[in-house]
Amino acid sequence: MRFTRRHPLLTAVLLCALAVLAARPADGDGPHAPGHGSVSGISAEVARLYEEAATATERYEDGRREAERQRARAHRLEERLDRERRETAGLREDLGRIASSQYRDGGGLPLTAHMLLADDPDELMRGQRAVQQAEVSLDRAIDRSERAEARLARDEARAAAAWRRLEKRNAELADLRQGIEAKLEAARWKLQGQADASVAAGACRGAVRLDQPETRFTSRWVAPVETYELSASYGSGGARWANRHTGQDFAVPIGTPVRAVGTGEVVKVSCSGAFGIEIVVRHAGGYHTQYAHLAAVAVDQGDRVTPGQWIGQSGTSGNSTGPHLHFEVRVTPEMGSAVDPVPWLARHGVSL
Known part of the structure; x- marks a missing residue:
């Protein structure tokens, strides 16, 4: 009491200081206080998770597009493989028809007997050469088709395997993205709770200096938000x-x-x-x-x-x-x- 009577002005100053201190947020709630629950901590966490979610989404979308490309490539190769197999089957049928025709025309007789029985031996020889050339051409075509079929089968198998690997990786990326988004959603509402408390108190907590990404805008004006x-x-x-x-x-x-x-x-x-x-x-x-x-x-x-x-x-x-x-x-x-x-x-x- 003696202190109050002797120093009334000092007492008033001290009371004002105590009132200001009481009105200030606690250390754990200050704008630059360490810890997960501070406004700076939550703001920074939201900003970080926002960027991580965007990056995870971008990686997932890139992987999904690549998987679609690989799946489309595997599908194209499968279609080409089917065409190649149909062409090979057709060539084999052609070769079979040539052999059958030779047999019907007396293909079992020796060439000398054919020449003795023929009305025009020269024409017979030309026909024989044509048949032989056709057989050789067909054999070569079948061989090429079989090699192409084997190559396409290997490529199709590789493309299908790459697609399956990408699908697995994308499933993992989707899980990662969902985990980040769940954390982000929780942090968002925690940040909003702090905002509501500031508005109710009618006092701002101060600026939170966020780590901003490197951006170089070529224009003098931009939209106030990026995606909306x-x-x-x-x-x-x-x-x-x-x-x-x-x-x-x-x-x-x-x-x-x-x-x-x-x-x-x-x-x-x-x-x-x-x-x-x-x-x-x-x-x-x-x-x-x-x-x-x-x-x-x-x-x-x-x-x-x-x-x-x-x-x-x-x-x-x-x-x-x-x-x-x-x-x-x-x-x-x-x-x-x-x-x-x-x-x-x-x-x-x-x-x-």
């Missing part, structure tokens, strides 16, 4: 909005990296209200872009951003009925100045 489905469009009506929808929605899973559409400066990072976690970026020419309903942010106010740079991760925070990115283009940083973002992006060379 367009959902609610600008100007559409609905019970969720007071008037009309003021942006373009991109349906994407929680944790999808959100990209700056162009060069600019972050002028707002907010974690409260109908938009949930949102970022506003100012671009040259006075236009501003807004990225809302996020699950996490990767930039702070005042940061400079470049086209395609990851600035956050999508979510379903605030007034949202499901995971998506709400994207706006405004002529001021504030609400009420939005323009249709689709033609705006199109004028900048980005077709959605």
Whole structure:
């Protein structure tokens, strides 16, 4: 009590400091705290799993396409093998017909007897030579066909074996991909839980600096997300909005990296209200872009951003009925100045 009476100003300062400390998140929940449960840990894990899932999917799709090519090759070889076998059977039938014809024409008599009985020995000799040449040609054709058949059978067997190996590998890749996607889905909702807690508290946890992949964009403007489905469009009506929808929605899973559409400066990072976690970026020419309903942010106010740079991760925070990115283009940083973002992006060379 004596301390309070003698130092009233110091006491007030200490009480304020204690209040600030109490309002801060615990060490285990801080933006840069180590551990699996921290916002930085979950954001980084989601980003890592997102990339791993994309890589696993790409490998699986490459393997599936290669398996299809091998299966098609084996099928083509099998068809060629069937044709070769039919041709060989036909050649054998031709050889049999020649032999049968010779027998019917007295093929069992010696050539000398044939010549004595023939009306024109020279014509007989020419006929004999023709028959012999036909037999030789047929023998050679059959031999070539048999060699081709054996070669095709070996190739078909190799192609079929390669296809079976690829099918087995693709089954393993599918299992790997499913495992990654299951982990990613669990991490996504954990990240969203942290986002909801931030919005409820009305305070952002701070930027999570994500390890971004090496990208070199040749254009000055890009889409805000890489893979997406367009959902609610600008100007559409609905019970969720007071008037009309003021942006373009991109349906994407929680944790999808959100990209700056162009060069600019972050002028707002907010974690409260109908938009949930949102970022506003100012671009040259006075236009501003807004990225809302996020699950996490990767930039702070005042940061400079470049086209395609990851600035956050999508979510379903605030007034949202499901995971998506709400994207706006405004002529001021504030609400009420939005323009249709689709033609705006199109004028900048980005077709959605």
